[in-house]
Amino acid sequence: MKLEYFKMNSDRITRIVLSLVSFIIVIVAAGMVYSLIEGSIPAIKTFGWKFIFSNNWDPTSGRENYGALPFIAGTMITSILALLISLPLSFSTSLFLGEYFKGTRVARILNMLVDLLAGIPSIVYGLWGFYVLRPLMIDLGIGNQGFGVFTSSVILAIMIIPYATSLSNEIIAMVPNDLKEAAYSLGATRLEVIQTVTIPNAHSGIIAGYILSFGRALGETMAVTMLIGNSNKVPDSLFGTGNSMASVIANQFGEADGLKLSSLIAIGLLLFLITGIVNALGKLIIKRMTR
Amino acid sequence: MKDKIVLGLVILLSLITISPIILIIGELIMKGYRQISLDFLIQNTPDTYSAMTAIANGERIPGGIANGIIGSLIMVAMAAIIAIPLGVITGVYLYENPGKRMANFTRNISDILQGVPSIVLGLISYLWVVKHITNGYSALAGSASLAIMMLPMIVRSTEETLKMIPDSLKEAALALGTPYHKVIFRVLIPTGFSGMLTGILLGISRVLGETAPLMLTALGSSMINTNITKPTSAMPLLIWEFYNDPNMIDLIWSSSLMLMIMVLLLNIISKQIAGKRR
Amino acid sequence: MTDTIADIKNPALSIDNLSIWYDKNKAVKNVSVEIKKNTVTAIMGPSGCGKSTLLRALNRMHELYDNITTEGKVLIHDDNIYDMSTIKLRREMGMVFQRPNPFPTMSIYENVIAGYKLNGIRLKKKEKDEIVERSLRDVALWDEVKDSLHKKGTFLSGGQQQRLCIARALAFGPEIILMDEPTSALDPIATSKIEDLLVKLKESYTIILVTHNMTQAARISDYSLFMYLGELVEYGKTKNMFTNPKDPRTEQYLTGKFG
Secondary structure: OOHHHHHHHOOOOOOOHHHHHHHHHHHHHHHHHHHHHHHHHHHHHHHOOHHHHHOOEEEOOOOOEEHHHHHHHHHHHHHHHHHHHHHHHHHHHHHHHHHHHHOOHHHHHHHHHHHHHHOOOHHHHHHHHHHHHHHHHHHOOOOOOOOOOHHHHHHHHHHHHHHHHHHHHHHHHHHHHHHHHHHHHHHOOOOHHHHHHHHHHHHHHHHHHHHOOOOOHHHHHHHHHOOOOOOEEEEEEEOOOOOOOHHHHHHOOOOHHHHHHHHHOOOOOOOOHHHHHHHHHHHHHHHHHOO | OOHHHHHHHHHHHHHHHHHHHHHHHHHHHHHHHHOHHHHHOOOOOOOOOHHHHHOOOOOOOOOHHHHHHHHHHHHHHHHHHHHHHHHHHHHHHHHHHHOOOHHHHHHHHHHHHHHHOOHHHHHHHHHHHHHHOOOOHHHHHHHHHHHHHHHHHHHHHHHHHOOOHHHHHHHHHHHOOOOHHHHHHHHHHHHHHHHHHHHHHHHHHHHOOOOHHOOOOOOOOOOOOOOOOOOOOOOHHHHHHHHOOOHHHHHHHHHHHHHHHHHHHHHOOOOHHHHHHH | OOOHOOOOOOOOOOOOOEEEEEEOOOEEEEEEEEEEEOOEEEOOOOOOOOHHHHHHHHHHHHHOOOOOOEEHHHHHEEEHHHHHHHHHHHHEEEEOOOOOOOOOOOEHHHOHHHHHHOOOOOOOOOHHHHHHHHHHHHHHHHHHOOOOOOOOHHHOHHHHHHHHHHHHHHHHOOEEEEEEOOOOOHHHHHHHHHHHHHHHHOOEEEEEOOOOOHHHHHHOOOOOEEEEEEEEEEEEEEHHHOOOOOOHHHHHOOOOOOO
């Protein structure tokens, strides 16, 4: 009798265990927000809004001042530039995969290679950028010893291509064939079909792909750290040096305590919020589409 | 005519897109293969002085990356042990409660977590583990940050895999009077196993190459360390150290090559498993 | 409507004033029926008439959906199934589904004894062997698969898979087997094999079969239930219903006016 009673309730117990375990991820996320805010409080209390708008990052004791503007600017500029550079490349690749060579062997191989691009660790990109791309930039007479915003953006662009490509290629491949055939039967050329059928039907998915890849670029650390030049100022030109939010945390964390540590955590909080908003926007567009 | 130009452009740009992967792997192999030997795999990293002497005498730099390999294995394994059960169970929960408000909320949280930059996860693990649990940099802190990174990937791949299993299979099990937990652990999870494995292996290959969060948590060590409450090295951390030490430059390529081989192998294995299922 | 079933004494199952709602939508409306032992009883009706819901209510599988309300009773041996544990109930009722669904991770052998395995009931090797052989013989699959018992069940043909699923339902020794359009995914040859099998199986089991295939009901069922818009329109001996339907809606359905 007792055993029977237990069995009747075992389904209920299973359900409760499932929900409790699943709640852990919510607790982790909430804990992250809490800890980031708690850690940022000294910096926020000391600098207030000036933290975001000041471009003076000076750890010298006595005139200690931490402003995050150089890093916010560095992150934004490199990511936007990376997105612009990657646009023609990933768009062409997704047309190659989802439209022109859809389902062929060549497309499968290309797709595999693009996937591998996503598998390369950030630090390896950084090394390659430092030893191969940077000398190239010097030869082209770009930037300060090849370091800087532009060099970082090129590497970032390569790194985010697979994210934009995989999503937009899927969406392009999903455009119904009968729509395309209807256009062909009216005498449209392939290019016209792409312009009038494929892109209009897939555009919001393609945009979502770019937004999500932009989100990736915002948080990228190592490759940017190795190439941007790590100067704590708002970049004065596209080819000048600068620093990014992720990079300044990685670079200056080791020796940080007190107000500096709190300022780095506050930068982490800002980065968390910015990437969160960008990703949520991308996901929202996808959700709208698939509904 | 215009059609042909556009097609040509698409092909050209697509080739440019994939050229970096070939260039990068080529570079790693060309510059890295000479240093790779058994010693390289089983010895610890050399100190700067012995590396400097070796270079001055025109010899091969002694030592290897054993401390990094072992450290990476320990931290990734611990991260997997934490993240896999949590991720799979959360994935099952999401699959079992479609449309429920709490499940949608949890899914959104998991998606947000997936987008959090790895350096921020490093910060978090520093604040939680380094400061409060191990009172110093440690392998445990490193694996905590990697685990938080893996968790949403596993949640997602588990849910996506389960969604592809026909409902009738679950119904067949329930119609036999199977208790709910056995339906999950004896029918759903085994049936979706290869799909989940693909997701898990991809997650592992992703965290294996992570550097930034480990800089804030595991720090590094020149010796093999098996005490998880002490600073520990990892392959990407070693690459970072070599990069910053002019005497060790020669070791950068071989250690990156080793890391790439491991990451790519995991990638290929997981793709292979995914391919077999179709 | 009840006069034809006056001969049912000591029924295998009695449905007593059963109603089921999905949200506010009444899918099964006050159905009362007694199912005779060792017969094949067919539930017919146009799609959306509630026949699948009624069948699933008999082993409470309908409770898997959200926002279900159930009223009324279903009695087996004078016990109301809604007062039993679902686990105990489902062990007494075998169920076979539209599409063959052997467990893809299990061998043929394991599929047959899946009910025991999944319920954590330990058997000796000899007992297991006996159950597997008996169940597979019952569904006329033994000779075809006896040399490949440890291969995956998913390698079998559709018809063989479905017979394997019936064997899986029989292995527990249930009294009643519920079948939800068990041949709708099969070719005609496999279908006729399954139909022959059902006629044989009713010697030892009571079979309740949902079908939208009228000729199938006519061929193999002893009793038929006709449902329309959630209502039980007519219930009686299949022969009588097909030759002399009492309700005009039954007649319309049987002559192909709707459905």
